Amino acid sequence: MDPPIYGTAGAGHDSKHRGKSAKKKQHGHPSSQPSGPQLFDDTSATPYPPNYGQYGQSAYAAPTAPAYQPMAPPIYNPNAPPGMPGQAFFNDPMKRMAFDYSSKMIDEGKQYVASNVERWLSIPALRYYFAVDTSYVSKKLLVLLCPFAHTDWSVKYNQESPIPVAPRYDVNAPDLYIPVMAYVTYILLAGYLLGTQSRFSPELLGIQASTALVWSIIELAVVLITLYVMNIGASLKTFDIIAYCGYKYFGMIVILICNAFFMRLGYMISLVYMGAASAFFIARSLRVAVLPSTSVEHHTGGGKRRFYLLLSMAAMQPALMYWLTYHLIKT
Numbered sequence: 199m200d201p202p203i204y205g206t207a208g209a210g211h212d213s214k215h216r217g218k219s220a221k222k223k224q225h226g227h228p229s230s231q232p233s234g235p236q237l238f239d240d241t242s243a244t245p246y247p248p249n250y251g252q253y254g255q256s257a258y259a260a261p262t263a264p265a266y267q268p269m270a271p272p273i274y275n276p277n278a279p280p281g282m283p284g285q286a287f288f289n290d291p292m293k294r295m296a297f298d299y300s301s302k303m304i305d306e307g308k309q310y311v312a313s314n315v316e317r318w319l320s321i322p323a324l325r326y327y328f329a330v331d332t333s334y335v336s337k338k339l340l341v342l343l344c345p346f347a348h349t350d351w352s353v354k355y356n357q358e359s360p361i362p363v364a365p366r367y368d369v370n371a372p373d374l375y376i377p378v379m380a381y382v383t384y385i386l387l388a389g390y391l392l393g394t395q396s397r398f399s400p401e402l403l404g405i406q407a408s409t410a411l412v413w414s415i416i417e418l419a420v421v422l423i424t425l426y427v428m429n430i431g432a433s434l435k436t437f438d439i440i441a442y443c444g445y446k447y448f449g450m451i452v453i454l455i456c457n458a459f460f461m462r463l464g465y466m467i468s469l470v471y472m473g474a475a476s477a478f479f480i481a482r483s484l485r486v487a488v489l490p491s492t493s494v495e496h497h498t499g500g501g502k503r504r505f506y507l508l509l510s511m512a513a514m515q516p517a518l519m520y521w522l523t524y525h526l527i528k529t
Contacts, residue, residue, distance in 0.1 A: 327374040329364040337369045345479040377444025384447045391526045428503045433487050446515045449476045457527045465527045473516025481512045
């Protein structure tokens with residue numbers, strides 16, 4: 199009797215397993231691939247990523263895009279060395295000619311505008327009317343508020359030239375700072391009063407500002423035409439007339455403030471007082487510039503025309519003050 203052989207079944211199982219493994223290896227060997235064209239890449243030898251099989255991790259993560267960094271725009275430098283941005287533009291003769299021509303046209307336009315502005319609007323002369331300081335503004339406002347107490351109305355002049363001194367040195371000199379600021383304040387105060395009466399709207403505020411500006415232009419035109427038609431050789435300049443006619447906006451501000459606190463009664467009292475004060479201020483300020491300086495001219499008829507002009511300018515102040523404020527009062 200032959201002795202039993204142990205492990206025969208396991209040996210057969212192992213041989214079968216090795217045979218299958220050999221078949222698998224032989225099947226995966228490159229020599230066993232068909233000779234035709236390969237349709238797909240062989241990924242059997244691709245190693246697994248280190249985080250393969252972990253929960254919440256993808257086997258193959260998508261590549262991350264690099265952060266966007268904006269590039270600076272090229273700087274066009276005509277003197278740049280070859281290869282620099284902008285060199286191609288200036289190397290083109292036609293583009294260079296167009297650039298030079300446009301620069302020349304811009305320079306000529308600037309010169310034309312500057313010459314015409316200087317012709318109709320002298321910048322140094324305009325700068326004179328804004329040469330003010332805090333002391334002058336406070337004194338001038340007191341004169342406008344109570345001109346009846348002011349005694350000296352003469353205008354000071356420079357010793358070397360017949361030009362009035364700057365407003366900061368003479369409270370009687372005309373300026374444009376107070377009229378401009380008073381006009382802007384008047385518009386803002388009008389908007390506030392319209393808002394308290396539930397009537398405010400941007401269109402209505404624009405109409406208010408344009409109406410006041412148009413009436414100021416009409417007043418200036420009337421005075422200039424009267425001076426020209428009546429041949430009155432007054433020493434008034436256009437900016438002087440604008441300044442004196444613009445002082446009434448300060449009185450209009452006082453009237454509207456009184457109306458805001460004291461209603462209709464405050465409006466009527468302040469209108470009468472500020473209207474009289476504005477007319478008195480115009481009459482005394484323009485008396486030297488408008489009325490004749492000699493008795494001969496006074497008796498030849500020129501003196502009467504000057505007096506009527508001065509009286510008309512003084513009377514227009516309270517009339518315009520009422521016309522531009524009556525529709526803003528609180529009843």
